[in-house]
Amino acid sequence: MPGDARDDAKPRRERPPSRRASEPTERRRRRRDEEQENAPRRQEEPAQEQTRRLGxxxxxxxxxxxxxxxxxxxxxxxxxxxxxxxxxxxxxxxxxxxxxxxxxxxxxxxxxxxxxxxxxxxxxxxxxxxxxxxxxx
Structure with missing residues (x-):
């Protein structure tokens, strides 16, 4: 059909890969690095729980x-x-x-x-x- 909006639609422009696509990967990498840094602290936490005072x-x-x-x-x-x-x-x-x-x-x-x-x-x-x-x- 000549007046159809689909025929007149402009083709989508391909976007170049942006830096945003890698941000989740970068966040995961940073989070993993932080978890590794904090790992010794997490191992100390159960020892701290044992020292809590009983009611x-x-x-x-x-x-x-x-x-x-x-x-x-x-x-x-x-x-x-x-x-x-x-x-x-x-x-x-x-x-x-x-x-x-x-x-x-x-x-x-x-x-x-x-x-x-x-x-x-x-x-x-x-x-x-x-x-x-x-x-x-």
Whole structure:
């Protein structure tokens, strides 16, 4: 058709390759170089995360996990929690011996010292008593 816009359209002009075409490649190259430079820093980051300070609830949970793993006995709960200069001092109550009836079970309180990163520093048994006689020690 003689009046068709397609026939009258000018052919597209080919653009010479510009510098823009290589910019994404250049950016990728720079980013890769920066990542390689920062790689040693990234390896240090997990070590920094280990030095973060535990909160009270986290310290109590970590201490319970340590005491139950070391004693092989089930935990009844946390009886005390104290922040120290070096971390946390946590009292963990465990069942030393199950008896019938349950009111005569032997319980013990272990004191666990946990540092700020959650590592166990020390633990010791500080008390042992029958469940029904906790106040008569």
């Amino acid at each position: 009270a609830a986290e310290a109590a949970k970590v201490a319970v996990d340590h005491v139950t793993a070391l004693t092989g006995r089930e935990s009844e709960g946390v009886t005390s929690l104290e922040r120290t200069d070096d971390g946390w001092l946590v009292g963990v109550e465990v069942v030393e011996s199950h008896r019938v009836p349950d009111s005569t079970d032997l319980l013990a309180v272990y004191e666990a010292a946990v540092d700020h990163s959650g590592q166990l520093v020390s633990y010791r048994r500080v008390d042992r008593y029958a469940r029904g006689r906790g106040n008569e020690r």
